[in-house]
Amino acid sequence: MAQPKKAASIWDVARLAGVSHQTVSRVVNGSPRVAAATRDKVLEAIAELGYRPNRLARSLAGGAVExxxxxxxxxxxxxxxxxxxxxxxxxxxxxxxxxxxxxxxxxxxxxxxxxxxxxxxxxxxxxxxxxxxxxxxxxxxxxxxxxxxxxxxxxxxxxxxxxxxxxxxDDGKAAAEATRYLLDLGHATVHHLAIPTSTGTFGGGKAHRADGWARVLREAGREVPAPVPSGWTITEAFKAVRPLVADPSVTAILCGNDHLALATLRAAHLAGRSVPGDLSIVGFDNTPFSAFTTPALTTVNQxxxxxxxxxxxxxxxxxxxxxxxxxxxxxxxxxxxxxxxxxxxxxx
Structure with a gap:
């Protein structure tokens, strides 16, 4: 019967990182008396070996349990x-x-x-x-x-x-890049299905994605449509975006996240608009499902x-x-x- 793999020790970590076991101990216990480069080497060795310090031993020795x-x-x-x-x-x-x-x-x-x-x-x-x-x-x-x-x-x-x-x-910068990409494809303007801002409103507070989108449109001399407000959920987004998707003059939508983009994709299907033939959709966040929608979702990875x-x-x-x-x-x-x-x- 195969023997169980021996757990990595502090000396194994020290050997791999090329430091003393005292240095490994200082890194594990969060001591500031370790150079940044040395700390990074030790952390890489810990991750590679799967080293797990003994919490009980540290506690009994008077060390902090952070x-x-x-x-x-x-x-x-x-x-x-x-x-x-x-x-x-x-x-x-x-x-x-x-x-x-x-x-x-x-x-x-x-x-x-x-x-x-x-x-x-x-x-x-x-x-x-x-x-x-x-x-x-x-x-x-x-x-x-x-x-x-x-x-x-x-x-x-x-x-x-x-x-x-x-x-x-800086997701405002990322939204600007996505908007610029859609303009470069030949779209006259880009509409925006917006997530709530950090203050829970759409007219004020932090709205970096919307700010980046609007900035690029202004710089390009294009129409800046009023953003369409949505909540965080697919249900809220689906209800909010259906009138926008039904407008044949709308050819590109930047969505505040991938869940909003999924709702937009469904609304386009029900409205009989092909994607991307009639309507281009770009999401945000690159959630795991985004590569498996039909068609697969263009999105911003974060x-x-x-x-x-x-x-x-x-x-x-x-x-x-x-x-x-x-x-x-x-x-x-x-x-x-x-x-x-x-x-x-x-x-x-």
Missing amino acids: SVTVLTADTSLYGPEAALRGIEKAARSLEWSVSISVLDPADTHSDADIIARLPRAGEPTIIMAHDEPGMRAKQVLLDTQPQAMVAIGPYTAEELAASPWLVGM DFESVGRGAFELLRHRVDGAIPRPRPSWPEPELIVRETSGPPSPRS
């Missing part, structure tokens, strides 16, 4: 769900525990209620700040424990550069899992209070061209 709380309003959306997966993987590799507290968008959360959701004062916290509850929680914790929190959300490159506690991707890992790395660094390190990096958003986009029909 934890992080994630505040989010919705774990069913693809972006938050994928970012949570990245946080959990990064935390698990260093034996941190992860707890999740859901902020109900229908509730009015007081400052005291938000703080009470943390297991203890100063608990390291990552906030999904893509909606109104997340934005409120971000402000409360920024006021009360700024060194123990980071916020994930849609931010411009300028916002990310100016704030050491923000993590995200590496939310890497954002989650980067948020956890940045949080640990801020809690350590170490000398500033470069901000974690991840792939830029990328337009994935599939089958739902093409030149407008000559009869359009």
Whole structure:
């Protein structure tokens, strides 16, 4: 009978990374007294070997048993769900525990209620700040424990550069790229099916995807149609987009996410409009189903899992209070061209 594979030890990690076992211990315990390049080598070795520090042994030795709380309003959306997966993987590799507290968008959360959701004062916290509850929680914790929190959300490159506690991707830039692509195909203009902004409205607050879309149309001297507001769900999007899809003058729609694009694809089918012959559709987020729709969805890929890992790395660094390190990096958003986009029909 095959012998079970022996678990990797701290000495195995040290040997692979080319460092001492004391250095591995410092990295595992979050010590700031490790050079960035050395820390990265050790973390790569830990991931490659699947090393799991003994939490009980660390606790009995007087070491801290670290934890992080994630505040989010919705774990069913693809972006938050994928970012949570990245946080959990990064935390698990260093034996941190992860707890999740859901902020109900229908509730009015007081400052005291938000703080009470943390297991203890100063608990390291990552906030999904893509909606109104997340934005409120971000402000409360920024006021009360700024060194123990980071916020994930849609931010411009300028916002990310100016704030050491923000993590995200410039999806306004990505929306601009998608809009420019549709114009280059020959569409006279591009309509937009919009997700709610960070304040839960469509006329104000953060709306980076809509901003990037509108900016490109203005720069190209094209008509900027009024964005069509939708909620987060396919049902809401389907109801909102049907009048737009029924208009034969509409030849291209940029959707706020892939679920909205799926609703648009269905509405086009029911309206008897071919995709992409009569109507081009571009989604956002590159959700797992997007490659398997019929036709396959053109969309913007965003590496939310890497954002989650980067948020956890940045949080640990801020809690350590170490000398500033470069901000974690991840792939830029990328337009994935599939089958739902093409030149407008000559009869359009």
